[in-house]
Amino acid sequence: MPRHPAAWYDAQYHTRAGIPEALDILTQWTERSVATRAALPARLDLAYGDGPGETLDLFPAAQRQAPLLVYIHGGYWRALDKSDQSFVAAPFVAAGVSVILPNYALAPAVSVQHIVRQMVQALAWIWQQAPALGVDRRRIVVAGHSAGGHLATMMLACRWPEVLAGMPAGPWRAALSLSGVYDLEPLRHAPFLAPDLRLTAAGARQLSPARFAPPAAGSRLLALVGGVESAEFQRQNRLIRRAWGAGVVPVCEPVPGHHHMNVLHTLADPAARTHRLAMEQLQG
16 A cells, blocks of 8 residues: 555656756757757767667767767656757767757656666667767766656666676766656656556565666766755655665765756856866766
C-alpha cells in the first residue's frame, strides 16, 4: 500500500504543474537549442543502434582528443528529445569540451528498463568509438537532468566489463545528476505518471540506484537539486548520498533559488557552480 494519498505523490513529483512559467521555459529551451545547432559545428543523428530513438548528436570541440560531456535529457522517460536541449552544449564547446546528447525511445511505447538498456548501448558505443569521434575516452563525464539524472547515475553503476570486452569497471570520470530520481517506488503511486511508466514493485527496485551497492572504486557522483524543489526531490538527493556514501557522492547539495526546470540552466552557465563542477571533473 502507498504511504500517502495519490494527490500527495502528484504534488511532490508533478514538477511542471508547480512552475507557472514552465511553458515559457520549454519555449526558451527550444529557441536556444535551435540557435546552438545553427551556430556550432555538429554531427547530428549519428546512429548508436538500429532501434527507434537510437541516435545521438555530437558537438565537437575545436581540438581533437578533447574531454567529453555526455548529457542525457529528462522528461520523466516519456517526453522531450535531445534536440530540445542542445543549448547545454554551447558553453562546454567554447571551453574546449566536446558534447554528446543521446536520444532514447519514450514511454509508454517502451519501458524504463528498455530506456536504460538503450543508454548502456549508447555509452558503450561512445566509449568504443571515442578515437573516431575525436574525444579522449579517459576524460568522459556523464550528466543528466531529472530522468536524465537517473539515467546518468545508472551509467555509473553499470557493470561495464560485462557489456563490452575491454571496458574498465569505471570508464567515466564522474557522473553529474541534476534533480535525479534514485528510488522509483514513489513514482508508481503518482497518477499523472504511473500509467505511462507501468512500473511494478520489482521493476522499481531493479531500476533504483539507491538500492544498488556503491559503484566501482574511484567512481564519483555529483548530486544536485534545485533549492526550492519539493521535499521529495530534496529527499531523493539526500538518499543517494546515504546509499552510496560520501566517498562516492562527494557533492550532495541544493542549488539555492532554483526549481526543477531552471536548475538545468546552471549547467549551461559558466558562472554557476554546477557548470564549474562539471568542468572540474572534465579537466581534472
